Amino acid sequence: MPDFGYKISKDRQINFDENSKNLFAEVAMREPSVYRCISCGTCAATCSAAQFTSYSLRKMILLLKRGEDKEVITSVSRCMLCGKCQLACPMGVNTRNLILSIQNAIKKLSHV
Amino acid sequence: MSKKVLIIGAGVAGLEASGVLSKLGYNVTIVEESDRIGGKLNRWSHLFPSRRPASEVLEHLQLNLDPNTVIITNSKITDIAVKDTSIEASLNTGKHIDADAVLISTGFELFDAKKKEEYGYQIYENVITSADLEKIFKEGKELTTSKGKAPKRIGIIHCVGSRDEKVGNTYCSKVCCVTGVKQAIEIKEHLSSCEVFNFYMDLRMYDRHFEDLYQEAQVKHHVQFIRGRLSEAFENPDGTVMVKVEDTLLGKPMKMNLDLVVLLVGMTAGNNSLFKKQLRLETGTDKFLVPADEHFKSVSSKQKGVFFAGACTGPKTIENTITEARAAALEIAGYLKN
Amino acid sequence: MLQEGKKALWKEYQKEIADDRYFYVRSCVRQNFFPASETTFLRILTEELGKSVYEHPHHTSCSGVGYHSDVIPFETTMTMVARQFALMTESGFMNFVPSCITSFGLYTEVLETWHHFPEVEARIRETLRKATGREFEKPANLAHASDIIYKLRNEIADRAKYKLVNHNTGQPLRGVEHIGCHYAKMFPHKGVGGAEYPYVLVGMIESWGGEVVDYPERRHCCGFGFRQYLVKANRGYSVASSKKKFESMAPYKPDFILTNCPGCPYFLDRWQYAIAEMEGTTYGEDGMGIPVLTYEELAGLVLGYDPWDLGLQVHQVSVEPLLDKMGIPYNSSKKYLGKNGKFLGVPFKPAAIKVC
Structure with a gap:
């Protein structure tokens, strides 16, 4: 192949139809309070990890719903499970169990 | 002899005001452009947030009408003038009406979704409006795609013709957000396996029970709310519609194919040119009529003997319209007593 | 697709397209990219359809390529455009037909700017006069060359x-x-x-x-x-x-x-x-x-x-x-003979994409 000096840019558009939503389904089954989330960001504002990394539980829930699993998988390990988000959440989302559910669901689905 | 009130428009505002004015002892004449009373209420199936049948509200309004009320349908006001203490109006049928006061309750028009060319209404087969969806529900028809199949994925688009300077409407139509949530739930109740997505800029769940409806949609029906305004829609050769939005909470563009798209059309002002020209009434930049004072004379015009009720002065819920119609009736009674 | 809906919309977007006496201005790059397209346009209009088309030897780039690449300011571009209009006026033509889409967009943008800001037009007229001594009329009709072929599409179909x-x-x-x-x-x-x-x-x-x-x-x-x-x-x-x-x-x-x-x-x-x-x-x-x-x-x-x-x-x-x-x-x-019949050589044949 000739050296063009550039590569075809990667498409960053979410292709909703091609993304699998299995991980979200598995997580929602384990922790149905995820449906209560209104994307307010209270969790991320108080989160220790979010102060120093790009981690955001609010974003992670949306990424799950859109099937952007790769980003969820790289992101979820940043949580230190302190539980501050659960105190802050105005909607009663069981955030600690949500994060554990995401981790367990990832393990389960990666074995399949 | 009791005094006479002319009501223009036999929708929710006109009917409710008429009932109250009759009870207060006035002679009421209602002029209605269409062939029947009830206005747009005739077109809705169930009302937010309680999901009460629209027909029930209409029946209630009709029951409150005095049997002596004169209702002239299929007629348009062609001329209207305030003469000293009386109002004189002529109809396109040649009829003349005089009254001591007039209530303008001409309501609103639905935004013409064709103006959002990029959404493809009446070009793409599977793009309908919220009003079309109400019609389907009201007639008890099955919700299908243009090919008669059960849709597997439906998108509901908020703010069509609202908050949109490009189409000349910069305001919020107030009722579409909650209508969209109500319709999302109704779709899920009809087709439980159908995925429903609401594309919104802000969810304006301002009134009592609205937020409950939103939570019900998410928690019970798993309706997905995606924050991002529809940018463009394309029809795929199989008739499905590809939509492009930004998921603004993720900061990423997104595309998705939908079997059916529902456009939540907003409210636009009716044609007020006659009132502007002959009664010298003002309209705002939003083209709705402007009351004499936003707080204390919200149902009065600056013109003596001319009053307002309902969505002719801006987008309103049916509840607010009924409250306003009653206020207008009392305001008219006060004016006619003095 | 509901064709009636599309047709109803198309009705709202009809424009006036002149039917003869075109002042044609070429693109900077098309003769390199697609060398016969512009001559084919002239051949169709003049030989097939008997239209009158004029090209001015002093026509230059509209400068749109520089304008859209952020290297030429709008003032300069507008003066360049004014000069092209002066060439049209001097040649006795009124119907301006650019071959390039960016030129078409730019001419439209300049005319719209002048329409809304007449003082800008007056300033550009003065600048052009000082720089070149030229004066100009604005085109009576501005249409892209594809608009012309669109207008004449049925006459082409007949032939x-x-x-x-x-x-x-x-x-x-x-x-x-x-x-x-x-x-x-x-x-x-x-x-x-x-x-x-x-x-x-x-x-x-x-x-x-x-x-x-x-x-x-x-x-x-x-x-x-x-x-x-x-x-x-x-x-x-x-x-x-x-x-x-x-x-x-x-x-x-x-x-x-x-x-x-x-x-x-x-x-x-x-x-x-x-x-x-x-x-x-x-x-x-x-x-x-x-x-x-x-x-x-x-x-x-x-x-x-x-x-x-x-x-x-x-x-x-x-x-x-x-x-x-x-x-x-x-x-x-x-295939690879020049206009004079001389062999031009065969281009490189890539392996990744099949070519004839």
């Missing part, structure tokens, strides 16, 4: 030797159309059919017997966009834009892509080779590409002009499959 029909099956050929961004996206009412559902190329394909395929990424930019391409580091973005379009149109197996801009056909044609080299993907039949044509080239084919006189041999993607479908005879041995 057609070949149709956009598969001569073996009798089925209409399937074309996808791509409109240059500067044609109607800036001023939708200046484009035939508007910006969302442009009709200018659709009308040609329909009149000449073909069928238009509306593919989901029809409105997406071809990837040229000046700044996206001129800086080498941005070219990955340019090729990705073209790729987005190919992936969207390929499932519908179009027989050709029709364009009306200098950049679009160039990039849609050449990037098919680059993508094949970089990713091994081709979008046409049997490892070939999808032929890309300018509207003049397509009109020329319909009128029976020799494909090699239309310059189709300089395309990256081979056009022979389209010629075969239309039943157009061609002599492969004459």
